[in-house]
Amino acid sequence: MSVTHAPETADVLRRQDPELAEILLGELARQSTSLQLSAAENFSSSAVLAALGSPLANKYAEGYPGARHHGGCEIVDVAERIAVDRAKALFGAEHANVQSHSGSSAVLAAYAALLRPGDTVLALGLPYGGHLTHGSPANFSGRWFDFVGYGVDAETGLIDYEQVRTLARNHRPKAIVCGSIAYPRHLDHAFFREVADEVGAYLIADAAHPIGLVAGGAAPSPVPYADIVCATTHKVLRGPRGGMILCGEELAERVDRAVFPFTQGGAQMHTIAAKAVAFGEAATPAFAAYAHQVVANARVLAAGLAAEGLVVTTGGTDTHLLTVDPGPLGVDGRTARGRLAAAGMVLECCALPHGDARGLRLGTAAVTTQGMGEEEMAGVAALLAGVLRGETDSQKAREEVRELAGRFPPYPG
Numbered sequence: 051m052s053v054t055h056a057p058e059t060a061d062v063l064r065r066q067d068p069e070l071a072e073i074l075l076g077e078l079a080r081q082s083t084s085l086q087l088s089a090a091e092n093f094s095s096s097a098v099l100a101a102l103g104s105p106l107a108n109k110y111a112e113g114y115p116g117a118r119h120h121g122g123c124e125i126v127d128v129a130e131r132i133a134v135d136r137a138k139a140l141f142g143a144e145h146a147n148v149q150s151h152s153g154s155s156a157v158l159a160a161y162a163a164l165l166r167p168g169d170t171v172l173a174l175g176l177p178y179g180g181h182l183t184h185g186s187p188a189n190f191s192g193r194w195f196d197f198v199g200y201g202v203d204a205e206t207g208l209i210d211y212e213q214v215r216t217l218a219r220n221h222r223p224k225a226i227v228c229g230s231i232a233y234p235r236h237l238d239h240a241f242f243r244e245v246a247d248e249v250g251a252y253l254i255a256d257a258a259h260p261i262g263l264v265a266g267g268a269a270p271s272p273v274p275y276a277d278i279v280c281a282t283t284h285k286v287l288r289g290p291r292g293g294m295i296l297c298g299e300e301l302a303e304r305v306d307r308a309v310f311p312f313t314q315g316g317a318q319m320h321t322i323a324a325k326a327v328a329f330g331e332a333a334t335p336a337f338a339a340y341a342h343q344v345v346a347n348a349r350v351l352a353a354g355l356a357a358e359g360l361v362v363t364t365g366g367t368d369t370h371l372l373t374v375d376p377g378p379l380g381v382d383g384r385t386a387r388g389r390l391a392a393a394g395m396v397l398e399c400c401a402l403p404h405g406d407a408r409g410l411r412l413g414t415a416a417v418t419t420q421g422m423g424e425e426e427m428a429g430v431a432a433l434l435a436g437v438l439r440g441e442t443d444s445q446k447a448r449e450e451v452r453e454l455a456g457r458f459p460p461y462p463g
């Protein structure tokens with residue numbers, strides 16, 4: 051990736067608003083000198099950033115191409131049509147809606163398209179890696195729908211598929227949601243489809259995390275199985291922050307109306323253009339190689355951490371993410387996260403399948419975009435464990451991280 055975008059923007063901003071320019075540059079420096087091991091983040095390309103910072107940001111465009119409330123949409127209409135066509139081709143979907151402002155907005159629209167308030171929905175419980183939109187009482191989903199949660203096996207960490215079937219038979223949900231913020235394994239979409247059909251439920255796949263791997267052929271696609279697939283565009287997929295919905299022709303109109311006008315107003319045309327750029331990138335052989343490298347890196351990281359004594363949930367990963375229990379090294383998840391942050395390794399806490407202790411969630415999407423490979427992942431695992439055991443001083447670890455990140459700049463100048 052070449053980076054012309056971020057510094058140029060900063061130049062313009064520096065002249066007008068030095069205070070904010072410093073913040074932009076400070077964040078660029080933070081991202082470039084630490085390790086982004088968050089499973090939810092990535093470095094989008096300069097082309098994606100250019101679309102985001104373009105005059106399309108000025109355009110109001112309520113509605114859909116060819117049927118807008120606002121005038122002057124003839125050019126942004128083309129951008130949206132390209133984004134839709136590229137998303138359909140990339141994922142083999144009959145219909146794509148690229149207007150959702152975020153992953154949560156996409157899930158909201160999926161529920162709006164298929165459900166009525168008070169309906170029962172079966173989804174992975176929040177303590178096991180369900181997202182806020184999968185029934186949290188603090189979220190619209192938990193307030194407006196009657197969520198029933200399935201779980202994972204406390205020992206293996208794997209989804210308890212038999213429990214899914216039993217709960218579906220007992221509760222007869224209107225929809226079943228498959229998808230998670232922290233599940234490291236591929237989902238058995240065919241199984242979820244079979245259970246949904248048995249109980250007459252819709253199947254909603256919340257593929258926010260794996261959709262980029264799906265694009266690169268490194269994970270199985272939920273598209274042939276789910277009635278609606280919701281996704282984010284900013285994780286492994288490496289696009290702008292935003293959401294997307296895929297479905298069959300028969301639900302296309304309901305989904306479109308559920309996005310606009312039911313849950314959103316004007317589309318964000320700069321983001322839609324940036325999504326189109328990202329879909330174009332994701333259709334290339336280079337992206338397929340990237341997606342496979344992301345998984346290879348995650349596997350090496352998981353094996354390295356296991357060898358250091360951390361407990362890796364499910365014993366490994368099929369994807370870009372892994373969750374680990376640092377308990378055997380004598381630290382709880384929150385303390386571990388703090389120590390690692392001080393050393394420049396940025397990641398989150400997560401739930402663990404066994405008990406109430408917090409674990410750590412890590413991902414390899416961003417470091418792989420930087421060009422790091424298996425060798426670097428083995429080094430990161432050793433460094434991380436050294437910090438958690440208190441063997442490696444955090445200042446020394448911070449210097450090692452700075453040196454490593456410096457060899458793999460996300461936006462080489």
Ligand SMILES: Cc1ncc(COP(=O)(O)O)c(C=O)c1O
Binds near residue numbers: 090152155183229282
């Ligand atoms: C499974 C899942 N669904 C939905 C979302 C929501 O995405 P956003 O943060 O863009 O609203 C996320 C984000 O992490 C997610 O992991």
